[in-house]
Amino acid sequence: MNMTGESRYQALFEPLPLGPVTAPNRFYQVPHCSGMGHALPRTLAAMRGMKAEGGWGVVCTEYCSIHPTSDDQPYPFAALWDDGDIVNLAAMAQQVHAHGALAGVELWHGGSYVPNLASRLPSIGVSSMPSREEPVQSQRMDRSDIRAFRRWHLAAARRARQAGFDIVYVYPTHGYLMWEFLSRSLNDRSDEYGGSLENRARLLREVLEETRAAVGDRCAIAVRFSADGHGDEHLSATEAHDLIGMLGDLPDLWDLVVGDYYGEEMATSRFVREGALEERVARVRGLTRKPIVSVGRFTSPDTMVRQIRSGVLDLIGAARPSIADPFLPMKIREGRLDEIRECIGCNVCYASNYRGTALRCTQNPTMGEEWRRGWHPERVPPGKGGSVLIVGAGPAGLEAAHILGKRGYIVTLADAAGEPGGRVTLESRLPGLAEWARVRDYRITQLRSLPQVSMYLGSQLSAAEVREFGADHVLIATGACWRRDGRGRWHSRPIAGLYAAAVLTPDDLMHGARPEGEVTIFDDDHYYMAPVIAVLLARAGARVTYVTTNGSVSEWSHYTGEQERTQQQLLELGVRIQVSTAVEGFDGSAVTLGCVYSGRTWQQSAATLVMVTSREPREELYRELVGEESSAPALKVQRIGDCRQPALIAHAVFAGHQAARELDDPESSAPGRDRSVVESH
Numbered sequence: 001m002n003m004t005g006e007s008r009y010q011a012l013f014e015p016l017p018l019g020p021v022t023a024p025n026r027f028y029q030v031p032h033c034s035g036m037g038h039a040l041p042r043t044l045a046a047m048r049g050m051k052a053e054g055g056w057g058v059v060c061t062e063y064c065s066i067h068p069t070s071d072d073q074p075y076p077f078a079a080l081w082d083d084g085d086i087v088n089l090a091a092m093a094q095q096v097h098a099h100g101a102l103a104g105v106e107l108w109h110g111g112s113y114v115p116n117l118a119s120r121l122p123s124i125g126v127s128s129m130p131s132r133e134e135p136v137q138s139q140r141m142d143r144s145d146i147r148a149f150r151r152w153h154l155a156a157a158r159r160a161r162q163a164g165f166d167i168v169y170v171y172p173t174h175g176y177l178m179w180e181f182l183s184r185s186l187n188d189r190s191d192e193y194g195g196s197l198e199n200r201a202r203l204l205r206e207v208l209e210e211t212r213a214a215v216g217d218r219c220a221i222a223v224r225f226s227a228d229g230h231g232d233e234h235l236s237a238t239e240a241h242d243l244i245g246m247l248g249d250l251p252d253l254w255d256l257v258v259g260d261y262y263g264e265e266m267a268t269s270r271f272v273r274e275g276a277l278e279e280r281v282a283r284v285r286g287l288t289r290k291p292i293v294s295v296g297r298f299t300s301p302d303t304m305v306r307q308i309r310s311g312v313l314d315l316i317g318a319a320r321p322s323i324a325d326p327f328l329p330m331k332i333r334e335g336r337l338d339e340i341r342e343c344i345g346c347n348v349c350y351a352s353n354y355r356g357t358a359l360r361c362t363q364n365p366t367m368g369e370e371w372r373r374g375w376h377p378e379r380v381p382p383g384k385g386g387s388v389l390i391v392g393a394g395p396a397g398l399e400a401a402h403i404l405g406k407r408g409y410i411v412t413l414a415d416a417a418g419e420p421g422g423r424v425t426l427e428s429r430l431p432g433l434a435e436w437a438r439v440r441d442y443r444i445t446q447l448r449s450l451p452q453v454s455m456y457l458g459s460q461l462s463a464a465e466v467r468e469f470g471a472d473h474v475l476i477a478t479g480a481c482w483r484r485d486g487r488g489r490w491h492s493r494p495i496a497g498l499y500a501a502a503v504l505t506p507d508d509l510m511h512g513a514r515p516e517g518e519v520t521i522f523d524d525d526h527y528y529m530a531p532v533i534a535v536l537l538a539r540a541g542a543r544v545t546y547v548t549t550n551g552s553v554s555e556w557s558h559y560t561g562e563q564e565r566t567q568q569q570l571l572e573l574g575v576r577i578q579v580s581t582a583v584e585g586f587d588g589s590a591v592t593l594g595c596v597y598s599g600r601t602w603q604q605s606a607a608t609l610v611m612v613t614s615r616e617p618r619e620e621l622y623r624e625l626v627g628e629e630s631s632a633p634a635l636k637v638q639r640i641g642d643c644r645q646p647a648l649i650a651h652a653v654f655a656g657h658q659a660a661r662e663l664d665d666p667e668s669s670a671p672g673r674d675r676s677v678v679e680s681h
């Protein structure tokens with residue numbers, strides 16, 4: 001063990017009693033969605049177990065439904081409805097315990113928020129309110145419903161204990177049932193559960209006391225709560241402070257968040273920096289003697305240790321940093337700080353859950369593949385030996401080079417550009433995307449300790465040079481370029497008659513083009529690129545019009561939780577926004593725009609048109625090597641990343657990782673299927 005790491009960061013490795021249990025250190029994986037939940041129990045258990053193996057002292061579930069009236073399908077929540085759920089979650093608790101960590105469960109009832117699509121039960125709420133996304137409303141709870149809810153919560157707490165959990169949550173936050181009771185707007189009851197703060201908090205207090213009585217001798221009780229309330233119309237910051245004061249020492253642990261979930265707590269690095277919750281959490285520190293955990297996308301051990309030493313936090317909470325690097329605590333402990341795979345704050349992880357698939361992470365390609373493919377985030381099996389030439393040092397090429405180097409291959413990595421990183425290097429210079437450079441930096445640091453990998457920059461390779469090089473394997477990772485002709489989702493063919501001299505692509509802008517005057521940006525891509533360019537050009541003084549075929553700015557970024565802030569940002573910068581509109585033509589002085597519904601067209605002045613539509617794989621080199629066949633008999637060559645399939649950076653990193661793992665054995669990591677077996681009767 002490296003003494004520097006141990007002594008400087010010792011405070012992070014002190015055990016901490018939490019009621020009847022003791023956290024072995026200060027690294028706490030707070031509850032986070034996984035897209036696995038009740039649907040993929042083995043996948044879930046292995047993923048959570050991996051965090052414990054990597055040194056997280058506490059590892060929690062995602063939101064865990066206590067009863068079928070809280071059914072969030074199609075999102076794969078966890079559940080403790082019955083004995084089958086106990087078995088599944090016990091598997092997770094066991095894998096967490098196997099590494100000496102504590103397992104926590106976030107008991108949850110969604111209230112009016114959930115539509116109960118699968119269970120077909122009416123949802124319940126403090127009043128009858130619309131669900132978050134579906135056109136259904138909840139049933140207003142009467143006293144018998146309140147009693148039933150308390151019984152369900154109690155039963156779930158007992159099942160949690162039976163499953164082996166050490167920490168049981170009570171969860172009056174994030175818009176769910178017990179939060180509804182706290183809300184001065186939603187709670188219009190005139191009985192002892194409505195009115196004063198004390199009354200509105202009655203249900204929370206009862207559930208806390210009942211949970212403690214049922215499982216408190218063996219499990220710590222945690223409350224996840226917002227340190228600054230939920231907006232004045234629901235629960236002001238003062239009321240939130242009063243409530244923490246009122247209940248202060250009832251739980252064994254406060255897991256503190258802030259009221260603005262998408263805007264701040266879960267915000268991406270485009271909008272919020274590391275440790276942004278500190279001040280608001282510090283303000284409530286004096287209101288309880290119990291330990292506090294909170295998040296802040298912490299990846300810097302210095303920030304972590306400062307928060308512990310200053311007394312703001314007792315435990316360093318993390319969701320995303322633990323996804324990007326399940327071994328973050330161990331690396332700090334062993335003084336291997338430059339090996340930390342830092343989260344870039346892109347929320348691709350969140351987007352996976354939001355679409356009902358198991359977690360994926362831009363930085364950590366093994367995330368979600370621990371059980372399915374048997375991938376370990378830190379260990380790769382040795383290869384069969386030989387040499388590999390990789391053309392292209394973008395995320396796909398860099399990831400492949402570093403994994404192949406670790407597997408013992410002799411790797412040559414060549415890139416035409418003067419610096420490594422490909423699209424990541426270029427995109428990280430756009431507004432708000434600086435942290436994305438971590439995708440490159442982590443891998444470059446890894447390569448430094450791998451003498452069998454050599455990198456040649458400024459080396460544009462032709463097919464003849466690749467053949468001459470004579471490597472045993474060739475990976476083509478030459479990326480993709482943005483199309484200039486408008487072809488994409490809306491236009492299946494190039495737009496006719498474009499005045500090409502004044503059409504720019506994101507590639508032109510990333511290489512320094514800065515148009516002035518009136519600029520129209522056509523977003524048929526629907527993610528971050530077009531709005532980020534709008535910010536770049538608006539800040540540089542251009543008069544920007546953002547045009548999209550969708551109904552809102554950057555519509556796909558709804559999944560990463562960025563949509564609202566993105567649209568807000570463009571409005572604040574004075575960008576003119578035209579939704580449900582397509583660019584149909586451009587003559588150098590005006591764009592022809594069309595309504596996507598009516599087909600009505602009109603002209604609008606524009607000196608420059610920026611096309612953000614689709615990308616063309618840069619596959620010429622691959623084609624020259626293999627012809628029209630999918631493989632060249634004389635040469636073992638394959639293409640990976642954007643030159644095969646233009647997609648997210650996460651896809652490119654995954655493709656590089658997979659190719660490197662499977663180089664000599666394509667079947668080696670065929671995915672297993674996580675499913676429970678139905679017994680015949």
Ligand code: ADP
Pocket residue numbers: 391392393394395396397414415416417421422423424459460461462477478479480618621640641642643649652
């Ligand atoms: P990916 O996301 O798939 O990793 P990128 O677009 O980020 O792809 O990176 C592709 C890299 O490949 C770029 O840095 C580019 O300079 C490099 N490249 C493209 N063609 C060649 C070539 N013929 N020789 C060497 N490097 C190339």
Ligand code: SF4
Pocket residue numbers: 319320321323324342343344345346347348349350360361362363364
């Ligand atoms: Fe961080 Fe992005 Fe990975 Fe999520 S997907 S953990 S935000 S790097």
